[in-house]
Amino acid sequence: MQRPEDKSALNRGHRGNIMVVDDDTMNRRVLRRFLETENYSVAEARGGLEALDLLKHSWFDLVLLDINMPDVDGYQTLATLKLDKRLRDLPVIMVSSLDDLPSVVRCFELGANTYVVKPLSRILLTSRIEACLKKNRLRDWHPEEPRFRVLSGNAPRGS
Numbered sequence: 001m002q003r004p005e006d007k008s009a010l011n012r013g014h015r016g017n018i019m020v021v022d023d024d025t026m027n028r029r030v031l032r033r034f035l036e037t038e039n040y041s042v043a044e045a046r047g048g049l050e051a052l053d054l055l056k057h058s059w060f061d062l063v064l065l066d067i068n069m070p071d072v073d074g075y076q077t078l079a080t081l082k083l084d085k086r087l088r089d090l091p092v093i094m095v096s097s098l099d100d101l102p103s104v105v106r107c108f109e110l111g112a113n114t115y116v117v118k119p120l121s122r123i124l125l126t127s128r129i130e131a132c133l134k135k136n137r138l139r140d141w142h143p144e145e146p147r148f149r150v151l152s153g154n155a156p157r158g159s
Contacts, residue, residue: 015038015039017058017059017062018041018061019044019045020045021064025046028044047070047071051065055087055090061091062091062133065112066096067098074107078112079110082110091133093128095125096117096118113135114128
């Protein structure tokens with residue numbers, strides 16, 4: 001699935017589309033409320049299978065992914081996501097109550113962008129989300145496009 005080309009929503013204050021994947025309803029609700037107050041659109045998935053299904057049909061700028069889930073855990077979901085060439089660059093922030101080094105290392109080895117421990121610090125979560133989205137947007141930046149050549153001073157004369 002391709003990223004939508006219409007960026008007008010971002011210009012109106014919309015900061016991006018985030019999927020929250022957690023089997024705990026309260027955790028999903030808390031994250032949804034917080035993210036919506038930060039001007040993100042939020043979709044929820046109750047587990048890994050539901051998340052992977054949603055990713056087949058919808059575009060997201062970032063995924064917040066819990067580890068401990070009953071159907072397909074966060075490790076398996078992350079591994080599957082990163083093997084899909086359409087989704088491998090999708091930023092994933094692991095959000096878990098697991099605070100042990102082996103869990104964190106395993107997530108990074110599987111391709112997670114960062115790891116945040118529950119209970120969540122809003123300031124830390126916000127900074128991690130913003131950093132992931134900024135990095136992704138910079139990666140998507142194509143300086144060879146004429147509009148970027150003008151900005152960078154590399155445009156042909158007369159542009």
